[in-house]
Each structure stands twice: as structure tokens, then as C-alpha cells.
Amino acid sequence: MICSRVLVVSCLLSVVRFGSTQEDKILAQCTFDESENCGFQVIPDLDGVHHWELWTLSRGGSLGRNCPPSDHTPGLNQDFFASSKSLEDTAAHEFHTFTTKIISPEKNFTSGMGRISFYYYLWIADDPEGNEDTYPSLNVVGCDGALMWTKMSFTAGWLFVEIDFPCPTAGQIMFEASHRRPGSGVAIDDVKILEIPFFTGGNDIERKISMVQ
Secondary structure, rough: OOOHHHHHHHHHHHHHHHOOOOOOOEEEEEHHHHOOOOEEEOOOOOOOOHHHHOOOOEEOOOOOOOOOOOOOOOOOOOOEEEEEEEEOOOOOOHHOEEEEEEEEOOOOOOOEEEEHHHHHEEEEEEOOOOOHHHHEEEEEEEEOOOOEEEEEOOOOOOOOEEEEOOOHHHHHHEEEEEEOOEEEEEEEEEEEEOOOOOOOOOOEEOOOEEEOO
């Protein structure tokens, strides 16, 4: 009798842990090709100083020295990506660090967990060696307003990142490009936002960040 009860309890636990058949659900996917922003919105520059440096759609090879020679999307031959670049004709002694922002459409994460993946490209128009402290950075802010990921670098190529994050309600994901010198650039492509099954290890939510470089 005791063995039977143990077996029943064990089976019930298995149902609770593994009975869910929920799969990853794509909520948004954007290649930025065919001049589409896929519902992403640029946060306006309220003071008007950086109007020409806000996020926009760009084509490969169109942004000057060291910029992405092409987009990342394979096979479509449209060559568009989203980018923000500081103007090169600003004098270095007059330059002040600034940040531009682009935000995704609002999505419902009914499971309480989400995942975002994308490719990114960071560059400066000058030689990278010796200018490490003025590299641009890319930040990813979650639906709770918290910084989920940041990268300050000169990549010289498209790199991939994937981030798992908690989102108990409807929310948006924001990309921030921070510029520290004239002629710095930040680009993103092939963005995918998913709802994923909610699993916890104890009481803690695990946030997974993986990068391929």
C-alpha cells in the first residue's frame, strides 16, 4: 500500500513537471528587409540635437568606413538592417555621449517568460586600435525596464546573442545605442521575440544568455 502511494505521488509529480506540452511561440520576427520596421518604434529626440542620428533602416556599405558591408539575413538579397550612427563631421572636442532608442511592439508573454535573439554589429569609422574607450555600446532593456544585456565593442562582423527573460505581463523590449565619438555605429538584424515555457529551478528564474562570436 505504501509503495502504491509513493508510485501515485511520483506520477503526479511527473505530470506537474513534464505534463506541459507548451512550445516556444514566435511573437515577433523582423529582418528589416523590404524597408519594413515590423512595428519597432524610434524614441524621438526631444531636444532635436540628434535628429539625424536616430535609429533608421540602412543598407549594407552605405554608412561609411568599417560599417556592415551587408545585412545578416541570408538569401533575401534585400540588404536592410536597423542602425544608429553618430555623425562623422562633429568635432571630437564638441562631442558629448548620447543614446538613441528603438522599442519593439508590445507583446503578451502569457507564460511569464520570453526569449529574444538577434544579430548585432558595432563599429567606429576610425581605426579601432587605441580607441577602445570610445567604442559604441548596445543595451537591451527588458519589459520590466531592467537592463538585460550590454555590449561595448568593435565587432568587425555580425555576432549573435540570445537572452531568456521574465515578463509577467505584456511588455516591450528596447534596444539602446550609446555613442561616445563621431562616426560610431550600432546595427541589429534578424530580431526574433518568443514566448517560452515557464520553468523555475526552486524559486529563482534562470536567465540564459548565450553568444556566438
